[in-house]
Amino acid sequence: MNLRRLRYFVAVAEELHFGRAAERLHMAQPPLSQQIRLLEEELALTLFDRSTRSVALTRAGEVLLSEARGLLRSSDSVERVMSDFRSGEGGTLRLGFVDSSAYEVMPRFLREYRQRWPKVSFELRSLSSDQQVAALGAREVDLGIGRTLGDGARATSTEILREQLYLAVPSSHQLAKQASTTLSRLAGENFIGFDQQVSPTLHAELVSMFSAVAVGYAPTIQATEYTSILGLVAAGEGVAVVPAGVRTFQPPGLRYVRVRDKAAFVRLMMLARKDHDLRLVDRGLELVAELFGSGAN
């Protein structure tokens, strides 16, 4: 089966005239006749009833015409998909993201990306920042929205935004009535934190942040989702240090108190492999620069 021959066949079947079909195909008539004959031999079927004055499809020709049209459509579609992929206009972008970006940054990124390049489809994976670095290295995702700088050697990181930290406290907590607080005042609090195993980098950052003001940070309860952490806070199990974006969640019985310290922020980064070969990824990085480039939030 040969797609070129099928194209020739379809042209003749549509024109019902070898000369015009050859013209349409930008070729001479004799080789076209040859190819049709070869196709007929290959299929061991007569496709056209032809005299020197008339050309008509046989039943076999009718069947092949409909089949061939479908196959050629599919073939064109393959070419289009690959062309879209090459130009970065299509294809699938595999995006890892931290849960805390799932309420604002990630959806906005997706929305804007889709608006600019509608043919691109996304494969979304909820991953911790450290998992994203691993997944990027393993080529399981193409882009990550995470909080680590990544492995500088193999990955690039572009700052999306800086999020001030907030303290999530139960409404009944003494700090709940205050507009803000500082890290140093949190000594002795019962912390609920993001799972250290899943996000060692975030954990380490917080530990170092607290140790800078001589406060110990050792969450007694660890969870892998912010919703769980907030639920535990609302239930009075302790307090949690969370990025600003998490405030989208406003569970009853919970208050957010701003942490005033200048250093009390975490960054959200766009992570990509240095050696990636995807136009889609460059587009993503450009988009981030455009959307969030102005700086802090």
Add this chain to the structure above:
Amino acid sequence: MNLRRLRYFVAVAEELHFGRAAERLHMAQPPLSQQIRLLEEELALTLFDRSTRSVALTRAGEVLLSEARGLLRSSDSVERVMSDFRSGEGGTLRLGFVDSSAYEVMPRFLREYRQRWPKVSFELRSLSSDQQVAALGAREVDLGIGRTLGDGARATSTEILREQLYLAVPSSHQLAKQASTTLSRLAGENFIGFDQQVSPTLHAELVSMFSAVAVGYAPTIQATEYTSILGLVAAGEGVAVVPAGVRTFQPPGLRYVRVRDKAAFVRLMMLARKDHDLRLVDRGLELVAELFGSGAN
């Protein structure tokens, strides 16, 4: 886009090893490498990350793999369809049939045909015998179940069965109580007949049949469907001469009376073009011979 190259690509993508893939493709390794490189150049995309020791799909390769598999499946399907068509195992058989065969002969033919060659699909058209001859000539149908002998020059006709004629009469009619009658006793009856325009041959046959016993046959009402004719008979509008098969219909207020005359029969024929090029048609003719070959009914 070239299907052979895509097959090569899929083989390499599945083996992730040029040597093994080449073996699977019954070719040497170097030309395989060449073709892959040409495919990459054609698409302007790198499909494999390869060193001398390892071969891995790029994202572009993954996309193409899934696309190519689909396209090759479609291509195989086209070949199978055409092969089925050639062997007569598949394809579409366009069958014209007279309404009076729609209750017994046509369904039986279809059922048996489908049982033997399940891949064949049917396109059914309800046509009068004369319309069938025209449709055969115009290559609009491939087979016909009709009552004429057809145009002997261009069409073949195989007798399916002979049907004795019956007289459909209203229950109130004087003949309703008799088991049988003869054509000669029908002088003066008010006939309801099949449309002369639609079925001139059937009409002519009946006229000649009646004239042989010196009875005039000139239906006062003509209809194009037996159900209409029978409805009119049941309503007391007249009597109708119908083939035996029509007795499947037993509308209330109607009786069938056998016409005893030896000549009072019509034949049901299987019609085909003499120059047809369809195995399916031959199969149909053979099937008819097998099913109805024993002779009269």
Add this chain to the structure above:
DNA sequence: AAGATTCATATCGATACGATATCAATAATA
């Protein structure tokens, strides 16, 4: 460090493909 493995490159021959020239059949026209 030597050998084995594996993919790439170079070269060659066979086949496929398209172009030109020409033939053959049919339809239109004088």
Add this chain to the structure above:
DNA sequence: TATTATTGATATCGTATCGATATGAATCTT
């Protein structure tokens, strides 16, 4: 009825494509 125009088929030839063999280069194993 004879001539011309139209149109598909055939013959021949040059080029491109494709696969095979021989060989090179890189990397892993021992």
